[in-house]
Amino acid sequence: MGNVRGHYERLAADFDGAWSFSPQFLSWMTDQILDRLAPHGRTVELAIDIGCGPGLYARGLAQRAHRVVCLDQLPEMLDQLPAEPVYAPVRASVEELVAGRVQLPHNQFDAILVKDLIHHIADKAAAIAALADLLRPNGRLLVVMLPTRVGYPLFDAALRRFEELQPDPADIATMMRAAGLTTELAYDDFGLSFPRERYLGMVADRYLSILSDFDDAELAAGIDEMTRRYPSGAFEFVDRLAFLTGIRP
Numbered sequence: 164m165g166n167v168r169g170h171y172e173r174l175a176a177d178f179d180g181a182w183s184f185s186p187q188f189l190s191w192m193t194d195q196i197l198d199r200l201a202p203h204g205r206t207v208e209l210a211i212d213i214g215c216g217p218g219l220y221a222r223g224l225a226q227r228a229h230r231v232v233c234l235d236q237l238p239e240m241l242d243q244l245p246a247e248p249v250y251a252p253v254r255a256s257v258e259e260l261v262a263g264r265v266q267l268p269h270n271q272f273d274a275i276l277v278k279d280l281i282h283h284i285a286d287k288a289a290a291i292a293a294l295a296d297l298l299r300p301n302g303r304l305l306v307v308m309l310p311t312r313v314g315y316p317l318f319d320a321a322l323r324r325f326e327e328l329q330p331d332p333a334d335i336a337t338m339m340r341a342a343g344l345t346t347e348l349a350y351d352d353f354g355l356s357f358p359r360e361r362y363l364g365m366v367a368d369r370y371l372s373i374l375s376d377f378d379d380a381e382l383a384a385g386i387d388e389m390t391r392r393y394p395s396g397a398f399e400f401v402d403r404l405a406f407l408t409g410i411r412p
């Protein structure tokens with residue numbers, strides 16, 4: 164994929180906007196994350212959200228963790244975290260972390276969240292091994308990612324490009340096991356409905372990073388294709404996500 168940093172710099176100002184249309188989705192996803200990282204209503208000491216963005220889910224983690232380290236390579240994202248002592252922002256890339264060039268405020272964690280990020284990392288196995296090393300015994304690493312195919316309404320070229328690039332969650336599970344984690348892969352669905360103009364506006368704003376691979380003319384042609392294929396009504400579809408939970412023995 165082209166320029167990941169540029170894509171998120173452009174989206175940073177309204178990253179919440181794309182998803183906060185649906186408080187139900189945020190609340191569902193937060194429950195999915197907490198049930199896997201801190202099951203049975205447990206509280207944990209230290210959590211870290213890798214590629215946290217503006218902290219949509221770091222806020223959820225803060226309900227159950229005493230401290231949430233929030234790592235992202237973009238200051239524009241970290242600036243949107245609530246200014247509360249529970250959050251410890253760290254501006255760094257995953258690659259710098261893997262290379263040992265980042266001083267985190269804590270060395271070991273009970274819970275690590277990696278949501279919608281792993282597809283951006285070139286050396287996924289090295290990243291997963293480095294993150295597994297940050298876990299305390301019984302600590303949990305949760306990777307949340309899209310499957311190899313999505314049900315999102317998009318134009319054909321975007322769907323094809325997605326399928327070419329998206330890693331297979333089963334391969335990520337293999338890497339987590341190789342890093343010494345007892346790992347489970349599960350899929351869960353959430354039904355989404357967007358008012359028509361809103362969804363087409365999100366596509367025009369390139370709400371998915373894959374859409375940044377298309378220039379303005381290609382994107383306009385793609386939206387044209389979508390309006391012909393879906394001539395009226397709201398956009399309704401199922402968001403299916405892979406949840407990989409790894410526990411350090």
Ligand SMILES: C[S@@+](CC[C@H](N)C(=O)[O-])C[C@H]1O[C@@H](n2cnc3c(N)ncnc32)[C@H](O)[C@@H]1O
Nearest residue numbers: 171214215216235236237240256257278279283
């Ligand atoms: C799709 S957003 C996900 C944000 C958040 N995890 C969520 O699910 O709402 C990806 C985030 O990862 C960050 N990011 C992308 N590549 C990164 C890298 N190599 N190292 C650190 N952060 C990265 C981006 O700046 C962006 O905030």
